[in-house]
Amino acid sequence: MPSKAAILAIDDDKVSQKMIRRALEPAGYVPSPAYSGEEGLAAALENPPDVILLDVEMPGMNGYDVCTQLRQDRRTRDVPVIFLSSHSSLRERMQGYEVGADDYLVKPFEAENLVARIGVLQRFKAQRADLLDRYEAAKHTAMIAMTGTSELGTAMQFLERSHSLDSLDDLADALFEVTRVFELSCCLLVCVDDEQNWFVDGEGIRPLEKELVLMSDRAQRFVDFGNRTIINYQYLSLLVRNMPVHDMQRYGRTKDLLPLLLSAVDTRIANLFAEEAMMRQSRELLAAFGRIRSSVYHFARNLIRNQEQSDRLLRDMLQDLNQDFLRLGLEEDQEAYVLNRIDSAVEEAIEKIDASDALRDTLLVLLPSLRSVYHQQQEMVDTFTASHNRAQSNAAANLGDIELF
Numbered sequence: 001m002p003s004k005a006a007i008l009a010i011d012d013d014k015v016s017q018k019m020i021r022r023a024l025e026p027a028g029y030v031p032s033p034a035y036s037g038e039e040g041l042a043a044a045l046e047n048p049p050d051v052i053l054l055d056v057e058m059p060g061m062n063g064y065d066v067c068t069q070l071r072q073d074r075r076t077r078d079v080p081v082i083f084l085s086s087h088s089s090l091r092e093r094m095q096g097y098e099v100g101a102d103d104y105l106v107k108p109f110e111a112e113n114l115v116a117r118i119g120v121l122q123r124f125k126a127q128r129a130d131l132l133d134r135y136e137a138a139k140h141t142a143m144i145a146m147t148g149t150s151e152l153g154t155a156m157q158f159l160e161r162s163h164s165l166d167s168l169d170d171l172a173d174a175l176f177e178v179t180r181v182f183e184l185s186c187c188l189l190v191c192v193d194d195e196q197n198w199f200v201d202g203e204g205i206r207p208l209e210k211e212l213v214l215m216s217d218r219a220q221r222f223v224d225f226g227n228r229t230i231i232n233y234q235y236l237s238l239l240v241r242n243m244p245v246h247d248m249q250r251y252g253r254t255k256d257l258l259p260l261l262l263s264a265v266d267t268r269i270a271n272l273f274a275e276e277a278m279m280r281q282s283r284e285l286l287a288a289f290g291r292i293r294s295s296v297y298h299f300a301r302n303l304i305r306n307q308e309q310s311d312r313l314l315r316d317m318l319q320d321l322n323q324d325f326l327r328l329g330l331e332e333d334q335e336a337y338v339l340n341r342i343d344s345a346v347e348e349a350i351e352k353i354d355a356s357d358a359l360r361d362t363l364l365v366l367l368p369s370l371r372s373v374y375h376q377q378q379e380m381v382d383t384f385t386a387s388h389n390r391a392q393s394n395a396a397a398n399l400g401d402i403e404l405f
Contacts, residue, residue: 005122006047007031010040010066011055011084016107020053023111029118037061041069048076050125051118056085056096064099071100078128080121084109090215093208098226102206120207128204135202138180154181155257162264166272171265172199178261182254185241189213192235192273202241213237221259231258233266274383281376288372 009020009031017033024031032049034040037058044052052070056063063083070076080102085092088106096104102124103117158178165171172188179186179201187209188199198205216223216230216237223230229240238258244250 005029005051005118006049007051007053007118008034008040008044008049009053010034010037010044010058010063011053012036012058013055016055016084019108020114023109023114024118026111027115029115037063037066041066044070044076044079045073048079050079051121052076052079052081053114054081054083054101056083056087056092064095067096067099067101078125080125082114082117082121090212093211093215094225097206097208097212098228101208103208104211117207124204124206131200131202131204135185138176138201151182151253151257154178155260158261159264162268165268168197168199168269168272171268171272175261175265176201179240182257184243184254187213187239187241189237189239190235190269191237192269209239213239222255229255231262233262235266235269236262238262277383284376 007024007029009017011017011020011033012035014035017035020031021033031053032043034043038061040052040054041061054063054066061069063085067081067083070079070081077100081100082103082105083096083101084105084107085096086107093104102121105114105117155178158174161174162171165174168190172190175188176186176199185202187201187205189210190197190199198210213230216232218232218237221232223232224243227241227243227245229243231238231240240254240258244254
């Protein structure tokens with residue numbers, strides 16, 4: 001972040017002000033101090049800074065009151081605010097987010113952490129205007145395309161379409177198309193096998209929003225605070241920033257329809273990862289059977305070669321015998337010689353023809369491979385079946401609970 005960025009530090013504690021100054025000055029920032037909520041609010045409204053560091057606990061106007069006033073004034077409503085507090089519970093973080101904070105830092109903090117968070121919020125502020133323009137354009141396009149379509153009809157169209165979407169990006173885009181029609185600003189977390197994928201619609205996502213989603217109780221379907229709601233499913237969490245709490249009929253419809261949409265998304269996510277696993281298993285099966293085919297091919301080729309050699313040896317022996325017996329009468333020792341030649345040739349032919357050892361060795365290689373492939377395939381089928389049944393049960397339960405207004 002460039003050094004000319006203006007930082008306003010609102011904190012009644014002189015020690016905290018000194019800590020802030022020592023943390024920021026080496027990075028090129030010169031923070032402006034304000035020693036009360038009233039003083040800080042006046043300074044921010046008179047000359048809006050790039051970032052505001054705001055203490056929570058102050059006499060008179062506390063940090064929550066100051067942030068509320070900042071967000072209500074058009075001059076400061078988009079200025080990033082980082083709360084500084086000695087409390088770290090989820091309740092305090094939710095209260096800070098409720099009044100409009102962008103991030104929350106627990107005292108005592110490390111200088112590098114504070115500088116890094118300021119940098120993140122500066123980039124967030126720079127990107128926010130462009131994202132808002134894109135959001136408004138996309139919202140306008142969606143509203144035109146879906147004019148005259150009821151909310152339930154839109155949801156049903158999404159359910160039909162969701163089965164054909166084959167990536168997380170496509171699923172998120174399709175979901176956000178529907179939430180725009182509902183005039184909702186949302187961000188989505190998809191988490192499978194501890195891998196987090198964030199998707200955002202509208203103004204971007206604040207660091208504090210990520211913390212709230214990650215810290216929310218995933219055992220609860222709905223986590224409501226103010227006009228914000230987090231909706232949790234097995235593989236996803238959706239944060240809605242602007243639930244229509246002042247219109248109870250619309251609010252009820254929204255809370256009925258969102259689980260219907262998210263249940264379909266959650267099921268499709270499970271299917272996508274199951275399909276990916278099945279494809280990976282199929283490739284492994286193809287490779288395994290390729291190795292089996294190669295082994296059988298070489299075994300058969302060697303067996304044929306041995307048989308050809310045996311046939312040649314037997315033919316040579318017969319030719320030799322014919323020549324021997326055509327000679328003059330055989331003496332006893334000559335007969336013994338002929339018999340020895342026959343025995344030797346037969347033994348050699350039997351040795352070449354006998355493939356039992358080679359067959360055994362080949363099967364010892366093939367059988368473990370076939371057994372491993374079989375067990376892997378069986379585990380894959382069992383996992384896919386259990387996931388599919390669980391998803392169907394959840395979807396049926398959610399459909400049964402829906403009460404449309």
